[in-house]
Amino acid sequence: MTENKTELRGIFYPNSVAVVGVSPDPANMGKNIVQNLLAFGYEGEILSVGRRPGVIFGQRIYPSLDQIDHPVDLAVILTPARTIPDLLEECGRKGIRRVVIESGGFSEMGEDGLPLERACTEVARRYGIRFIGPNGIGVTNLENGLVLPFMPVRRDLSVGPVSILAQSGGVGLSYLGFLAEENIGLNKFVSMGNKLNVDENDLLSFLIEDEGTQIILLYLEGFRDGRRFLEIASRSQKPILVHKSNRFRASAQIAHSHTAALSVDDRLVDHALEQAGCVRVNTMVDAIDHVKILTFPPLRGNRLAVVSRSGGHAVIAADACGHYGFDLPPFPKEFLEKIESRFRANVIRLQNPLDLGDLFDLDFYEHIVEEMLRRDDVDGVLLGHGYRRGYEQEASRALIQKVERLVEIYNKPVAAVIFSEAVEIDYLKRHYRVPVFTSPENAMRALHLSHTWALRKHSPLGIHEATGQATAKTKDILSAAKGRRDLYLNEAMELIRQYGFPTPPYFLCRSPEEALQAWKTFHGPVVMKVVQPHISHKTDQGMVRLNLNADEEIRSAFAALCRAILPQDLEVMIQPMISQGREVMLGGKQDEVFGPVILFGLGGILVEALGDVVWRVAPVSPYDAKAMIRQIKGFKLLTGIRGEPPSDLESLENLLMGLSQILLDHPEIQEMDINPVKVGAVGEGSQALDARVILRTEG
Numbered sequence: 001m002t003e004n005k006t007e008l009r010g011i012f013y014p015n016s017v018a019v020v021g022v023s024p025d026p027a028n029m030g031k032n033i034v035q036n037l038l039a040f041g042y043e044g045e046i047l048s049v050g051r052r053p054g055v056i057f058g059q060r061i062y063p064s065l066d067q068i069d070h071p072v073d074l075a076v077i078l079t080p081a082r083t084i085p086d087l088l089e090e091c092g093r094k095g096i097r098r099v100v101i102e103s104g105g106f107s108e109m110g111e112d113g114l115p116l117e118r119a120c121t122e123v124a125r126r127y128g129i130r131f132i133g134p135n136g137i138g139v140t141n142l143e144n145g146l147v148l149p150f151m152p153v154r155r156d157l158s159v160g161p162v163s164i165l166a167q168s169g170g171v172g173l174s175y176l177g178f179l180a181e182e183n184i185g186l187n188k189f190v191s192m193g194n195k196l197n198v199d200e201n202d203l204l205s206f207l208i209e210d211e212g213t214q215i216i217l218l219y220l221e222g223f224r225d226g227r228r229f230l231e232i233a234s235r236s237q238k239p240i241l242v243h244k245s246n247r248f249r250a251s252a253q254i255a256h257s258h259t260a261a262l263s264v265d266d267r268l269v270d271h272a273l274e275q276a277g278c279v280r281v282n283t284m285v286d287a288i289d290h291v292k293i294l295t296f297p298p299l300r301g302n303r304l305a306v307v308s309r310s311g312g313h314a315v316i317a318a319d320a321c322g323h324y325g326f327d328l329p330p331f332p333k334e335f336l337e338k339i340e341s342r343f344r345a346n347v348i349r350l351q352n353p354l355d356l357g358d359l360f361d362l363d364f365y366e367h368i369v370e371e372m373l374r375r376d377d378v379d380g381v382l383l384g385h386g387y388r389r390g391y392e393q394e395a396s397r398a399l400i401q402k403v404e405r406l407v408e409i410y411n412k413p414v415a416a417v418i419f420s421e422a423v424e425i426d427y428l429k430r431h432y433r434v435p436v437f438t439s440p441e442n443a444m445r446a447l448h449l450s451h452t453w454a455l456r457k458h459s460p461l462g463i464h465e466a467t468g469q470a471t472a473k474t475k476d477i478l479s480a481a482k483g484r485r486d487l488y489l490n491e492a493m494e495l496i497r498q499y500g501f502p503t504p505p506y507f508l509c510r511s512p513e514e515a516l517q518a519w520k521t522f523h524g525p526v527v528m529k530v531v532q533p534h535i536s537h538k539t540d541q542g543m544v545r546l547n548l549n550a551d552e553e554i555r556s557a558f559a560a561l562c563r564a565i566l567p568q569d570l571e572v573m574i575q576p577m578i579s580q581g582r583e584v585m586l587g588g589k590q591d592e593v594f595g596p597v598i599l600f601g602l603g604g605i606l607v608e609a610l611g612d613v614v615w616r617v618a619p620v621s622p623y624d625a626k627a628m629i630r631q632i633k634g635f636k637l638l639t640g641i642r643g644e645p646p647s648d649l650e651s652l653e654n655l656l657m658g659l660s661q662i663l664l665d666h667p668e669i670q671e672m673d674i675n676p677v678k679v680g681a682v683g684e685g686s687q688a689l690d691a692r693v694i695l696r697t698e699g
Helices: 003-012 030-039 081-094 111-127 169-181 200-209 226-233 267-275 284-294 311-324 333-340 362-374 393-410 422-431 440-455 472-481 489-498 512-522 551-564 604-610 622-631 649-665
Strands: 016-020 045-049 054-056 059-062 074-077 098-101 130-132 138-141 159-166 186-191 215-220 240-244 279-281 304-308 380-386 414-419 507-509 526-530 544-548 572-576 582-591 595-602 613-617 669-679 686-688 691-695
Touching (some): 003 130, 003 138, 003 200, 016 030, 074 081, 081 098, 081 111, 159 169, 159 200, 169 186, 169 215, 169 284, 200 226, 215 284, 226 267, 240 267, 267 279, 267 613, 279 284, 284 440, 304 311, 304 362, 311 380, 311 414, 311 440, 362 380, 362 393, 380 393, 393 414, 393 422, 414 440, 472 489, 489 691, 507 512, 512 526, 512 551, 512 572, 526 551, 544 551, 582 649, 595 649, 613 622, 622 649, 649 669
Parallel strands (some): 016 045, 016 074, 045 059, 074 098, 098 130, 159 186, 240 279, 304 380, 380 414
Antiparallel strands (some): 054 059, 138 186, 526 544, 526 572, 582 669, 595 613, 669 686, 669 691
């Protein structure tokens, strides 16, 4: 048992609970906590504490924790915010080391609440107290009846495999309602509130090891420590669904590079969660659909059988299969003939999807589903069925019950798409375990998730590993500029070259004559660039001149650049013109949530316009680098089209890992672009033609 599991077990499995803030007053919310504990059959001792002595639900109300003459494992506090530090002090003296604080009135109210939070943190530190909250609605563990919300919890919740962590108590309760409606069992639920002491990372680590939890669903508005979250989540063998809101909040920082400009939306969150093996959901409906399918056996292959009572719904399902990349294998002729013999009119051509609109023998439906599940070339089934209450009702319910049994026998998933009255669909959800959906698209999306999870490669992120590969040369380059300026272009090029980035040769020139000499040295067209660090997006500002290959062109370009920059900054870089190869961009930054992250996309000036980029959190493994390249929409351009040779992807993978290493070794780098990188044909490698490195500002 890990230290984290030992620390938090006392919150979920206490032998005694003291509820602080209870009174017989009809409006008192503390007594709701006691009532929930009693209603759900909490197995331990319940102790009520309030300012005024009295009796609640036949139990004595103690005037203080000190008045309880025996040890207490867990305290739940619901009193005014100003009283919480003293009550935590009382818990510490009493030896109570696990606390749930449900009171509001802290930092969520503004800066006035910060001193109270600091006081709580200090008391907890002195006594070694771990607490949930404040500003939440408590903790629930249905395994032992520990139900601590201060509002009545619906009684139709059952014990099951799903545990929920929610930053919002209201959203969390909504999810509990959805689980009850879908007849999906809850294991544990935590309303995390302000996450002042115990945060989502502590709780996620606990749930990953918790035997009762098989599926984890989180609702988050922000990460407490994004890198730690990814590291913990990547170790999980259990599905982790993340409903992350606050999606479109614009960055408060000015974006000085392409990399930063491309991260203002939450694609970075998408890609980081994907890298850690989490499933991102964007709506509550999606989350519950995904939970439903994950309670069934995983879809281990991409071959589906679709059975539908409606031809139109069969077509919709087939479209969804195509969208998600599922195959619809053909069925044997003898099997189809056997089905056709049961038809009345023989006007439907049988194939996969099966249109059974002319078949009214629902007992035979069971045989069809079983035959499909029995086949080695079918990995799962989508069953579409429509009926009305009072007409085929009992036979349809019996069919769903039989399908439930077949899933257990063949260990393959079946998603049922039911078209009926809402009250009938509700009945099916409450009485049978088969995942019930109301549209083929939702069912197919859920099956796609099941398949994605089954194929997930378990690769824990070692994001706290020390790297230590920085050279004396790279340290000297950065220390020369640190705190005063960003890197000059030649310094940036030398930095990346130290990490294995091939770069073209270059000369630094301060006069037209030096520029002419450099051009003659290269014996061909050259590029002229300004090297000063304050010049961002050089092409946009006319600070790059391409394809110069004549005396007058060199002089004219030099004069134009001189007019655009200050005399003391008069210096240009001359490089040979590299025309061959496909342009891509690499970038990186120190993200305030996830730490060092890197970016890959098609390069040049269009990268921001197209926005076709992929993110990963450093360190980037060979698998991650390969996946990044293949994930962009423009990947086909790198495979060779219209007679072009395929690009040297292996060299690109090495550059992505090298960039990852730079950001890990040098946290003083705030942002960097390596754009463009020219990728040659297979075996020719890649070259970085330009680099920009922006350092953190001190103070």
